[in-house]
Amino acid sequence: MSTAPHAAPPAPAPAPAAAAGPATPEPPASTSLAPGRRRLWLRSRWYLLTAALLVVLGLLLGGLAGRSTWPPLDPRSPDPQGARAAVVLVQREGVDLRTVDDVNALAGALREPGTTVVLPRPDLLSPAQLARLGAVPRGSTGRLILIAPEQGALDAFARGTTLVTAPDGFPDLANPISTPPACRLPEAVRADTADLGGLLYDAGAGDTGCYPRHGHQSLVRHADTADRDTVVLGTGRPFTNNRLDDDGNAALALGLLGAHQHLVWYLPDYNTAAPAAHRKQFSDYIPSGWNWAAVQLMVAAVLAALWRGRRLGPVVAERLPVVVRATETTEGRARLYHRAKARGRAADALRRATAHRLAPALGVPTAAGQPEPIALCTAVADRLGRSADDIRALLYGGPPTDDAALLRLTDDLDALERQVRQP
Structure with a gap:
């Protein structure tokens, strides 16, 4: 047969x-158990191309991520988000600069008279550190500049100023735009329009609010005494290298940073997470309506699985052994x-x-x-x-x-x- x-x-x-x-x-x-090179290439080409694409993409991302080691708003950084250009302008006016990265050195700078202290991202400090720095007796003359502070830092350095939680109707706050000063602060009047926005604040009694957005202030000057004040900025964009020559950013940076003979710039550890009291969870970034949408999608998926799932019929008994004809096996x-x-x-x-x-x-x-x-x-x-x-x-x-x-x-x-x- x-x-x-x-x-x-x-x-x-x-x-x-x-x-x-x-x-x-x-x-x-040659048999199917020993396929040729062409068949192997046709089988594996898409896997190889995908792996090569992932490797190239990883190298590109690694190269882009490793292009700069400077943190944002670093006064020594020439990167677009650095503040070296603003510091050079201030130094040409005779102001000397030094940087500190220790809380003890920062407390000592706050005690010095005739000194401007810049504190970027004060929310990276713990509540205990903020309370300690807020209790440090300030010099008779001087200025403290807080960049994008949250409520904990405001309570420590500028009591009466409150952080405004941006409502959902203001999506443009994340992108500062050219804003008129609308106040009589000398530095703002000389600078005129500047790139302000970011976080918004409500000024306290006796404070000066400038650059309003949606009825709130992007810059607040909190006067401790006649010669000592605290300036709150909702964003550090006017100080960055890539935005310094836009509008009146340079004039505003020169006026705020060059008010005194000495300039001390605190360099926070950006690798340190924000304190738990201010740290946002992943769920905080999800709109409330999406939770119900996710529940509805899960219910719909379960119903679809029940609808399309295979339904097993009754058990069929069959005598064993089953005889299978040789022709059926061959066919x-x-x-x-x-x-x-x-x-x-x-x-x-x-x-x-x-x-x-x-x-x-x-x-x-x-x-x-x-x-x-x-x-x-x-x-x-x-x-x-x-x-x-x-x-x-x-x-x-x-x-x-x-x-x-x-x-x-x-x-x-x-x-x-x-x-x-x-x-």
Whole structure:
């Protein structure tokens, strides 16, 4: 019985496919278990391209992230978000600069008279540190500049000034824009319009509020005494290198930073998280309406799963063992080969089965279940009086190029076996 995946009616014994002339020996057929380089490339090209894209993207992100080690508003930084240009302007006016990164040194600077102290991101200090600094006796003359302080820092240094929680209707506050001063503060009057915004505040009694946005103030001057004050800024954008030449930013920076002979700039540790009292959770950034939307989507997903889920029917009893006809197994394997387009694997199986059946009929010894190719081809050629090269091309040739070639190979193998078995 033939093991071909397609049943064909018996045909008269034709000459093998190589009737046009002696066929040259071809290399052994490659099977689906040993795919060629082209097939491996076609299978893995998208994975390789995706991995290469991820590597390039990671290198780009790593390079962009590592371009600068300067923190924002650093007076030594030439980066766009640094404040070196503003400090150079102030130093040309005879003001000397020094930086401190320790709370004790910062407390000592607050005690010095005739000194301007710049405190970026005071919310990075703990409540205990803010309370300690707020209790430090300030110099008789001097100025403290708070950049984007939250309520804890305001209570420590500028009592009466309150932070305004930006309502959802003011999405432009995150991007400071050119704003007129609308106040009589000398530094603001000389600067005129400047890039202000960010956090907004309500000035306390006796304080001066400037650069209003949506009815609140972007700059507040809290006067402790006639010669000592605290300036609250909602953003440090007027001091940055890339915005210093916009509007009156340079004049405002020069007026605020150059009010006294000495300038002390505190460098906070930006790698330190904000204190727990001021730290925002991830849920704080999610609008309230999205929570209900997420619940509705989860309910919809559960209902869709119940709707589309497979429903199992009743249990069907079946007697064992189940007898499966050999033809069904052969046809099932043939369909699998056909669906996978494994013509080389199917041809290899047909050739091995034919060689395995021909060897005993010709008295050819077998090793590991298969005969030696040269001995088998020589024995078949002697029996039929044909060329050994033709027999070798038929039994050990290359894989078929299409389904029609596979059917022709099947017919040729059947014809060869019938001819060998004829008395």
